Structures are given as C-alpha cells and as structure tokens.
Amino acid sequence: MAGIPPKPWPTGEAELLEPLVRRVLAPNPSPYTYTGTQTYVVGANEDVAVIDPGPNDPAHIDATMAAVGEAKIAAIMCTHTHRDHSPAAAPLAAKTGAPIVGCAPLVLKTDLPRADEAFDTTYAPDRVLEDGEQMRGTGWTLTAVATPGHTSNHLCFALEESGALFTGDHVMGWSTSVVIPPDGNMGDYMASLEKLQAREDIVYHAAHGAAITKPKQLVRGMIGHRRQRENQILRLMREKPRAVSAFIPAMYKGLDERLIGAAEMSVTAHLLDLEKRGMATLDEDVWRTS
CATH class of the missing domain: 3.60.15.10 (Ribonuclease Z/Hydroxyacylglutathione hydrolase-like)
Known part of the structure; x- marks a missing residue:
C-alpha cells in the first residue's frame, strides 16, 4: 500500500x-x-x-x-x-x-x-x-x-x-x-x-x-500477492491454530494502526474461502487447517 x-x-x-x-x-x-x-x-x-x-x-x-x-x-x-x-x-x-x-x-x-x-x-x-x-x-x-x-x-x-x-x-x-x-x-x-x-x-x-x-502485469502481480497471502495463512495455521487477530503481526509488518481492522477482515475473507474449499476450520473463534 x-x-x-x-x-x-x-x-x-x-x-x-x-x-x-x-x-x-x-x-x-x-x-x-x-x-x-x-x-x-x-x-x-x-x-x-x-x-x-x-x-x-x-x-x-x-x-x-x-x-x-x-x-x-x-x-x-x-x-x-x-x-x-x-x-x-x-x-x-x-x-x-x-x-x-x-x-x-x-x-x-x-x-x-x-x-x-x-x-x-x-x-x-x-x-x-x-x-x-x-x-x-x-x-x-x-x-x-x-x-x-x-x-x-x-x-x-x-x-x-x-x-x-x-x-x-x-x-x-x-x-x-x-x-x-x-x-x-x-x-x-x-x-x-x-x-x-x-x-x-x-x-x-x-x-x-x-x-x-x-x-x-499488475493483475498478474495481484493474483500472486493473494496466493502468497493464502499460503502465509496456511503456514501460520500449521504452526498453531489461532484467532484472526493473531495472524496480523506475522503477515503485515509495520501496518498503519488505522488499517488493522481492514487487514483482519481481509484475512477473514481468505479464511472463509479456505473453509469453503475444505482447507480450514473455525472452532470457537480459532482457525485451524482441516
């Protein structure tokens, strides 16, 4: 950004x-x-x-x-x-x-x-x-x-x-x-x-x-960026199950505090997509790999 x-x-x-x-x-x-x-x-x-x-x-x-x-x-x-x-x-x-x-x-x-x-x-x-x-x-x-x-x-x-x-x-x-x-x-x-x-x-x-x-060129980079984010989320869930807020410090270095809410919602969007594809599961506000 x-x-x-x-x-x-x-x-x-x-x-x-x-x-x-x-x-x-x-x-x-x-x-x-x-x-x-x-x-x-x-x-x-x-x-x-x-x-x-x-x-x-x-x-x-x-x-x-x-x-x-x-x-x-x-x-x-x-x-x-x-x-x-x-x-x-x-x-x-x-x-x-x-x-x-x-x-x-x-x-x-x-x-x-x-x-x-x-x-x-x-x-x-x-x-x-x-x-x-x-x-x-x-x-x-x-x-x-x-x-x-x-x-x-x-x-x-x-x-x-x-x-x-x-x-x-x-x-x-x-x-x-x-x-x-x-x-x-x-x-x-x-x-x-x-x-x-x-x-x-x-x-x-x-x-x-x-x-x-x-x-x-830009769209190709955007697709790659989103796939990279998805891979980050999967890797972090494999390390340990975690709440949405726990993904942010590892994924967004130096993020403007005003944008933390937006980052959490973007991660949520990825997690919901992974859930729909059978790759993630939500259990009592904690996400884990399926």
Whole structure:
C-alpha cells in the first residue's frame, strides 16, 4: 500500500487523460480512499457518461458539472455502492435529469464490525447493467464487466473506443482492494481478477490512484500477492491454530494502526474461502487447517 503523496492534489480539477476521458478528484482523502475518489467524465461535446459520481459533496458535484460543461449527461454510472462512490448520483440526477445506470442496489444488513466505507443505502438505479450490456453515447460505448469480490455488485466499465477499463475499486492504482465479508468474497474476487487477466484492455482508470498502463502485469502481480497471502495463512495455521487477530503481526509488518481492522477482515475473507474449499476450520473463534 503506497503512502499518500504530498499536496497539492488536483482536487476539483478536470484533468484530460485521453480524448474521451476527463477525471475529477473528490475532496475525500483517507487511508481507504488515497487522495480521494476519482470521478470520470466519458465523452466529448454532445453527451457524456459520469462514472462513479462520488460522495454527496456540493463542491465535488459542482466540479463534476464544470467538467461536463455544455454536454448532456446521458448516464450516471456507478461501479458499486460504497459511500465514497455512489451518493452523488441522486443529487446529480436531480440537477440534470440523467438516468442512474450501472451496478445493482445493495443494502447489507450485518452487525459485523466494518473497516471499509459503509454502503450507500440511497442508491436507486434506473437501469441495472448485466455483464456484457452496454451504454452508448455520441462517439463512446461503455460495456459492463461484472467483477464481484470487493462487493457482490461490483462492475467495471470498458470504453470500447480506446481500450480503457474503469475498474472502480476492483483494481486500484495505489493499493490492493479490501475484501470484507460477508458481502466481499475472496473466491469471487480471485475469479474476477482472472477474468480481467484474460482481457486485452490497454489502460485501467481506477477510482483511486494513478492510471494503470501495464494492466496485465499488475493483475498478474495481484493474483500472486493473494496466493502468497493464502499460503502465509496456511503456514501460520500449521504452526498453531489461532484467532484472526493473531495472524496480523506475522503477515503485515509495520501496518498503519488505522488499517488493522481492514487487514483482519481481509484475512477473514481468505479464511472463509479456505473453509469453503475444505482447507480450514473455525472452532470457537480459532482457525485451524482441516
């Protein structure tokens, strides 16, 4: 996980990344969002799509509208419904009359402790995109790529005209994605990484961090990293059965204390996946190999 770079950051500025893509950084930096959530405006002068409108922050909504300019918003598209991604969809739709299109709604009911951004319960899409379905505008086509794992409703969007893929939180430009049960699922996440590895996208535009210009190389490394974590967990369980918290000091050296909860949930996701595969067993809050 990379450290947050020193300021100034381009918060609120419309940055042109490629002819059909502009990026606007929201003012919500944190240990989980890096310098903030990045909203993308796809299209040119006639009509555009807004991907991951971000938090319901008036300044960010105004900055997004400024980036759109005189164009019509044909669709407000959300990769998933964490609170830093989709809450601006409703006020932006109210301002413009644009439909909300993309991932399915999700309200997670759980009493488990959470370390990631909470889910957005206000999200109400006008159209849910299934894997392979498209949204079209003048000179642009966005195809939904289902990538469950970080959340069960996560989608990426492929810009067919340029070979770019908007990866939300599934693949980020600064850190591996946090997978938090019960909605986050490590088995699904790994399968989704394999799915992206088989694609031929040229560049990834993530919701957090820089553009990823060697996507296959990065995804291959992410798959290897997760397999390494799984092997660490199996080795530690073979040494002795242990509670989730006991894995963290051995697996995450020098971890920011603010991220301990996230690390515990990620280890839990691995353990639940190992349990499903018959390789681990939970007994009175202690995990052991099967």
